[in-house]
Amino acid sequence: MVRKIRVLVAKPGLDGHDRGAKIVARALRDAGMEVVYTGLHQTAQQIVSTAIQEDVDVVGLSLLSGAHMTLFIDVAILLKEKQMEDVLIVGGGIIPQEDVPHLKKAGIAEVFGPGTPVEEIVDYIKKNVKR
């Protein structure tokens, strides 16, 4: 039986821009992954609960409203609390370069800004999935 990579694509907070998240979800599906899409307006608790139940390998956070420093880090902290350290966390959206080191320190492995080719995200996940 082939092991499939399971990815959670989540939209934390109130941001309603989902064009990118949907395109990434679709591309990951086309790359053979099982993608659970949460829809909009997710709290950190909802995202982590979902990640646990769906036993995902990757949590992808998409945010264009500027609230990433709070919300991405909330999710990373909660995942750690629930001992989900084997989950790869990645992020995307409108995230200034200067915030990226802080996010990485908090546990977000990589941030994919505007203009990132979708293949780059697919390859990164395939290479860096922890399980």
Next chain:
Amino acid sequence: MSELSRNVLAGDHRSIARLITLVENDEPGAVESMKQIHRYTGQAQIIGVTGVMGSGKSSLIFELALAFRAEGKKVGIIAIDPTSPFSGGALLGDRIRMTDLSTDSGVFIRSMGTRGMMGGLTSSLYDVVEILDAAGMNVILIETVGVGQDEVDIVKIADTTLVVLIPGLGDSVQTIKAGLMEIADIFVVNKADKPGVEQTVAELESMLDLVSKAERRTPIVATSIKQKKGIKLLVSKISEHQEYLKKSQSFDKRRRQRYEAELIEIIRKRLMGFIFDEKKLKKTVDCCIDQISKKELDPYSAADEILGKILK
């Protein structure tokens, strides 16, 4: 008993999720745990929800889950979406409708792809049902893919099967595949706030009139999520059906059918695994296929040869 099994029986979400993954991917530890938990299953009521795409199955399941939670029951939800035959991937989006339940510790939702299995189901479905059952879920709701005629397979697993329709489905209820109509233990006409409800219900009733010697008249429930109507009635009809099964001894019969189907599925998977395993019979099989192509061998004789090797 393995630690994983113990944690699953204790209802730990992480462990339930982990075991489901192991079983889906056929990984070591899966079979051992499945063997250990079987005796703890049997108390969950399994409800299959099938119907055409766009009939609002996810929203309906959400409302049902809320109603069962209000009764103090623990609810497991399995949401199945089609796996792409080309890429092998799947977009699992049914949770969007159930997002408010994500943080309820009495609810466990798992999204699954069909992974090549026909029937709008997944081949690990029996396992996942057993896992959720053993983990303490009182009700397990299964949402099938809802495309084509294959949804009929859900009857093999579910105690109660709901077939969900929407009003104004075009010409008539007859255009829906025959099999789908026969498997219904309850018909749900969802989105009943839309025009055409009475007509759809009437068509269903007249179709039911034609079914002779039916022991039980299949109930029809009209529901509307928008207007918050019909859910309580639906829940009570589900209870009634459960009672009916127990009283009429159909319950044991159905359960038996389920275990039969489950056993067959496990054997089928093992067999296929054996036949297509490089280290086992794959070379023989490939060789046979070559010979069949060259007309040196016919498929039936090839089957004799392969089965002969297994049964020896």
Next chain:
Amino acid sequence: MVEKEIIKQIREKRADWEKQKYYKAIQESPERKQKFKNLSDIEIKNLYTPEDIADLEYLRDVGFPGDVPFLRGVHPNLYRGRLWTMRQFAGFGSAEETNKRYNYLLNHGETGLSVAFDYPTLYGYDTDHMLARGEFGKCGVAISSLQDMELLFHEIPLDKITTSMTINGPAAIVWAMYIANAENQGIRKDRIGGTIQNDILKEYIAQKSYIFPPEPSMRLIVDTFEYGFKNVPKWNTISISGYHIREAGSTAVQELAFTLGDGVEYAKAAMKRGLVIDDFAPRLSFFFNAHNDFFEEIAKYRAARKIWAQEMKKLGAKKPRSLWMRFHTQTAGCSLTAQQPEINIVRVTLQALAAVLGGTQSLHTNSMDEALALPSEKAVRIALRTQQIIAEESGVADTVDPLGGSYYIEWLTIKMEEETYKYFDKVEQLGGVIPAIEKGFFQREIAESAYRYQKEVDENKRFIVGVNRYKLDEEPSIPILKMDEKGEERQINRLKKLRKERDTIKVQNHLQRLRKAAEGDENLMPFILDCVHSYATLGETCDVLREVFGEYKEQAIY
């Protein structure tokens, strides 16, 4: 326009030209693409001639600005009389900070205000709401009560300047706050002018800042039409938008078709309530995107004017003003890059030019740093200067509809009208706009276009300078906007103080009366105004409506 005989000659001459001169030219310099298609997937020819618009009769089909079919514009003298309004969308942090930015922009020559609200405000939550965590002021200004509205427009003469507010779910309430603030300043309702976006249909389709389900949302919108017509006559109570539909990934044709379709739906909803079309139609306004394909955008605006006039006529409109499609334009945010941000200035210039050549009534030009953060002062100043240079130095504003008569533009305008009506038919077959939304039709079309576009870029079939062509190894960094970190705390304290100091009983009474009215079918604006005047917060007022109307949950469409 041209006689049959001449068209025949042109056709024959063209065939010759293709076979000889053009054929030879391609041998020497082969075409860069197999097919040249614009962003709506319409194939573009090598050359357009009178043959391509042979059936076009000037007087019948093109006409004069101010006359049906309005292809050339709704105002006879357009920019020769008055330039378009330079209205830069702005807002961040707390009301005080944004007030400063408004003064900056006004001092630098902008001629209208445009308010961007933060996400909690867009969804009808106060800054101290649990779901507002981390979102305060990040993508717009936080307005939680009338008090914030007062600070926002501090020392800004509301009787002398018009304000556009990009607000949808809670539009009625925020509008009420604006009105209340003006009244408190001694300015009568019938003297203030502006726009509220208030277009909920496109929220379900694209922008996603909805609160309530479609029916009660439409009711609220018609309430604002009714109230506006009677009490705030200079106000555009809706800005029917295509901008967001385009940003979500649609093509230009889809933007055109879906927006105008929404517009017709609003008109029908108002007429269903019993409002007279000639009463409210003059105050319906539009909001379009200005994207990359220069000529397509111009054709789009021209086609929009023609189609809207036709549709309004079909619904029975008789007054000339009811047929006018007046619009605001914003250059395409989604076309800007994080890579080599300064070159965004060039993109914006071309897009703004297209909007002006298309006859826009007001314009917002994006700043170069949009893909990185909210605009810095320098970046927004350059964006404003872009408009001013087009207006003062380029000469394009000196004649009306300068591209009218271009064979290409007139052909493309007709083509876009045809494609739009195809979509109208499809939606009709699905049962109308709201059923189509519930079936996910628009959302699917948009997701498909978005995915197709991304594939083209990733497969190097479509080039974006700086992203998949002419890249730089080392990216220059530009200064980006920093917001006041103490802003959120200040706002939360302000709210606490407000809740303590106001007349709680009055607030409760007004909220109760609003609830009752919402359960019935009275016009809610007066009740909302009462709540707002007594300093009920945005969140408190929306919560009442949330309880009565319910909340909308979307489906999964990729």
